[in-house]
Amino acid sequence: MENKKIVLSGIQPTGTPTLGNYVGAVRNWALLQKEDTFCCYCVADLHAITVRQNPTELRKFRYNMAALLLAAGIDPERSIVFMQSHVPEHTQLSWVLNCNTYMGELSRMTQFKDKSAKHEDNINAGLFTYPVLMAADILLYQTDLVPVGHDQKQHLELARDIAIRFNNAFGETFKVPEGFIPGTGGRIMSLQEPEKKMSKSDPNPNGFVAIMDDPAVIRNKFKRAVTDCDGEIRYDLQNKPGVSNLLAIYSIFTGKSMDETVNDFKGSGYGALKTTVADAVVEELMPIQQRFREISADKEYVAKVLSDGAEAARRMARKTVSKAYHKTGFDK
Ligand code: ATP
Ligand code: LTN
Numbered sequence: 001m002e003n004k005k006i007v008l009s010g011i012q013p014t015g016t017p018t019l020g021n022y023v024g025a026v027r028n029w030a031l032l033q034k035e036d037t038f039c040c041y042c043v044a045d046l047h048a049i050t051v052r053q054n055p056t057e058l059r060k061f062r063y064n065m066a067a068l069l070l071a072a073g074i075d076p077e078r079s080i081v082f083m084q085s086h087v088p089e090h091t092q093l094s095w096v097l098n099c100n101t102y103m104g105e106l107s108r109m110t111q112f113k114d115k116s117a118k119h120e121d122n123i124n125a126g127l128f129t130y131p132v133l134m135a136a137d138i139l140l141y142q143t144d145l146v147p148v149g150h151d152q153k154q155h156l157e158l159a160r161d162i163a164i165r166f167n168n169a170f171g172e173t174f175k176v177p178e179g180f181i182p183g184t185g186g187r188i189m190s191l192q193e194p195e196k197k198m199s200k201s202d203p204n205p206n207g208f209v210a211i212m213d214d215p216a217v218i219r220n221k222f223k224r225a226v227t228d229c230d231g232e233i234r235y236d237l238q239n240k241p242g243v244s245n246l247l248a249i250y251s252i253f254t255g256k257s258m259d260e261t262v263n264d265f266k267g268s269g270y271g272a273l274k275t276t277v278a279d280a281v282v283e284e285l286m287p288i289q290q291r292f293r294e295i296s297a298d299k300e301y302v303a304k305v306l307s308d309g310a311e312a313a314r315r316m317a318r319k320t321v322s323k324a325y326h327k328t329g330f331d332k
Helices: 019-031 055-071 089-098 103-107 110-118 125-139 150-170 215-223 241-254 258-264 270-297 299-328
Strands: 005-011 037-043 080-083 145-147 178-180
Touching: 005 019, 005 125, 019 055, 019 145, 019 241, 037 055, 037 299, 055 080, 055 270, 055 299, 080 299, 089 125, 089 299, 103 125, 103 150, 110 125, 110 150, 125 150, 145 150, 150 178, 150 299, 215 270, 241 258, 241 270, 270 299
Parallel strands: 005 037, 005 145, 037 080, 145 178
Antiparallel strands: none
C-alpha cells in the first residue's frame, strides 16, 4: 500500500441517489480502483443529520447506499467501504480541525447558504461546520485524490486550506489532497430546469433520474426533458443547457468524445436524441439495479463488508488522529 495513491470520497445517505451522484461521483469511484490506487469510500451518515432525518428512514437509506456502492462496482476485495459513524476518529479529528477553521471561511460556503435558505427552521451548528467534518474525512486517510462532483469543489479547497494551515502551525501532519472532478459530468443538470444541478432533493421527480428508477420511468423522464426551440443539436452550455446536458450524459455513457457524440446526432431531431440517451442510461443502470437487488437481500454479506471496512478504516485513521493529537499537545 506504501506507494499507492490513496483515494477517498463520501456520499450522504439522504434520499434516492441520482444520475448526478452516479456520474459525478460513484461511477468514478469504481473506475478509480486501479493497480496503483487504494480506495476508501464512506457512507457519510454523520453528514446526513445536518438536515432533520427520520431515524427509521435513515437506517434504511444508509444500508441501501452501502449496497448500492457495492452494486455499482466497488469491490470490497480491493477497496474499503464503511459507514462514517462506525469510525469515531472522524468526529475526534473534526473537533481539532474545527478549532483551526475560521467562521469567515465557513460563512462563505455556498452549500451552507443554499441549505440554510432551504431549511430555515433548522439552521443548526452542524450544518455550518459540515465542511470541517468533510475535511476530517479526507485528511484522516492521508488522501491523495478526492473524486467528487463540481458542487463539492469549494469544500475540497477548504480541506486543503485547513491541512496547509495546520501543517504550518504544528509541523507536517496531513497530506494536502487533490480533487478529481470530471470535466464533462461534474455537473449533471436537472432535466426540468437545466440551468440547475440535478438534485435528489428536487421536489419535482421529473427533474432527476434515480439510479433505481424503472426503465420505463427513466425513458419517460428523458422524453419529458426540457430542451429549447431552435431544433439544432450542438453542445452549447450557455445557450442550450438542456440539449448540452443530454449530449454530456450520452458522451459519458458511451465513452465517446463530444465531437463524436455531436456527429452521431447529425440530422436527428430532439425526440431521437432523448430516446438514444435514455437507452444508453438504461443499458448501464439495469445490471446495477439487478446486483443491488441481490446484494441488498444479503444482509450478512453487507454487514460483514461494513465491519471489515470500518476495521481497516480505523487502522488508518487512528494513526492520523494520534499524530494530530500529539502535535496539538494531547499526549497520553
Ligand atoms: P442534494 O442534491 O440533496 O443536495 P447531493 O446529491 O448533492 O445532495 P451527496 O449525496 O452528498 O449530495 O453527493 C454525493 C456526490 O455526488 C458528491 O460528490 C456530489 O458532488 C455529487 N453530485 C451530486 N449532484 C451532482 C450532479 N448533479 N452532477 C454531478 N455530481 C453530482
Ligand atoms: N459533502 C459531500 C459528501 C462527503 C464527502 C466526504 C465527499 C462527505 N464526506 C469526503 C468527499 C470526501 C457531498 O457530496 N455533499
